[in-house]
Amino acid sequence: MDPDPDSDSDSDPSQEPGQSPIHLLPMDAIHHVFSNLPLRHIIICRSVCKLFKTALSSPPFLETLPPFNLLALRRPISTLHVFDPTLNQWFRFPLDFLPFPSAAPVASSLGLLYLWSHSNSKSSLVLCNPLTRQFRVLPQLGSAWSRHGTVLVSAAGHVLLLSELAALYFSADAGCWRNFSSNLPAKPRSPVVVAGSVFALCDVGSPWRSQWTLFSCRFSEFSRWDRLERHEWGDIFDILKRPRLVSGAGNKVFMVGGLKSSFALNSPCSTILILRLDLDSLEWDEAGRMPTEMFGLFQESTKFKVFGGGGRVWFSGKRVVGRFAMWDYSEAVGRNGIWRWVEGVPGNGDGGLCRGFVFDARLTAVP
Template sequence: MDNSPIHLLPQDTLHHIFSNLPVRQILICRSVCKLFNQMLTSPSFLYLLSLRPPLHLLALRPPHHHRHVSPHPFLHVFDPDSNQWFRFPLDFLPFRSPVPVASSLGLVYLWADSPDSNKSLVLCNPLTRKFRVLPPLGSAWSRHGTVLVGTAGRVLVLTELVALYFSGSGQWLKFSSNLPSKPRSPVLVFESVFALCDVGSPWRSQWKLFSCTVSELKKSQGWNRLEKHEWGDVFDILKRPRLIRGTGNRILMVGGLKSSFSLNASCSTILILRLDLDTLEWDEAGRMPSDMFSCFQESSKFKVFGGGDRVCFSGRRVGRLAIWDCSNEAGKGEWRWTDGVPGSGDGLCRGFVFEATLAALP
């Protein structure tokens, strides 16, 4: 490449040429050679792309048993529009074993080991290779807390008993969460947190939906149990339900559809229900096809992640991801498989939505 005629072109010309490419193609071009990588990561070029719409990706969290020190850490992401996998190098982070857990507004949040062996949340942009470290926390938070991120750099770490809140400056604030049980798959929708809690007995689970605004949480006020007589047995028909942030003011509840109300009932498929938070009405958003569900029947566990109009499903020994995609213009959910999952897809994949942009750190 040193003798290539491309070196004779002015930098402004090269920037103009590459700025007309889609973001995903720019990411691929970074790997072509040193010249392209330096040019496509330069501040002047990043500025040209700063107003581009985000690239909607699905990022993977590393499995628990793979959280070891890696000399070349990566963020593995899947682009549903091009059906391709990418790797964003995280070697610009000066930490051991960074574990990505959440994302918001183009920034990725990771747990990382600080020099004093405590855990810290680090926010970074893998595209601009910039990062910032939040005040440190104890290791117990990274093991038991769920990280929820919102706008303006606000972060929540939620457990059954305590919630930590970071507003973008200063220190973490601690509040009592006072949930009836360990929250399952909490989600942050604008100014409110929603979580499923088991209010049943040790012998039989009984899931209910709870909500609390961020302002109420900061005042250590109680959570509200959301229920309506019209909902009927909506929580009883699903086995091991999970919540996922939907589009707009909606949340999704995903679980195995029970074949009966008996204690150890088998599941006939996986069901996606959608709750409109304005009207508090449920509707069925998607139902996994029987031939696809047959691959999950033999798996003792399956994981669900995603958000908006895309939901991913992984299972032990399934070897690939099942995706429910409702992003088409008709709004009709489509089901498909995706191959090439890192690690051969034999384990349980977890992840989150990553809207890749060239956003600056707050």
């Protein structure tokens, strides 16, 4: 007997109450669709329905997603403020899952955020993933380390705290902090991690005249520093006033500072210059110069901060209220990069100095 054409047995499942046609798609097709969206949108879609949450929580799928490249602000708050350079937008990650009244974010590596938390006279470094709201607390330290130490993290997740005279090293294998002498001739300035090595500037000059020198060591051998210098470099360290280091993309290190108009002791600066060191060839070249109209605001400022990583560098000035200057370098934007303003910096309306660091957010990062 032929089935009744009006029978419910032949009804389209996609038309059943509460059933969407997307439930008929194979999981591979759903993954293919969402793989074309940025990570931020995928995170939002995970809360739409059970199907999306299941599909977008699959480890094989998550491992194929590129990281969410952000600028995170360093400030002791209960909410992490981040900036997406691609969307040119600020947004927030709540940190209310941490059992601390306040925490100060200071660094990141491979999708994990590193924060200082304080209790009485003790401090602890906390590792967390604000996307998955997971965290882990490292063994406590004296509060002086959170005030004066610089936090550096390797790609393997090892942590180095570097101060003027000493260094602390932590690895998951040892499970405790180990204390070493820093073995540097002077206080390290703006140390950065690039290609498995630590690079830092040291002023080895006199109280009357600075003489900046570049030092480096392997992250796993931080007690053995080498002085990097080449005859071909000439006076490369003498042309910049108050230089800072910023990690670059690949095997590149940026050195940023005011370009002196002469070699006189108190020579004024004509602009902010970005130099790039290729670690493979050990050759310097000029990467960018801040435009005159932009530099005018920083020239009037009594103080400014430089931070960033990869192919971007940000500048925060004491009198540059509510915004950052940003230099964006990549093959797509040209040889000398692009300069632009980043507006609406949270909490910068009073003209206070802000600092930040690159946070490559990932859903797969586990503390």
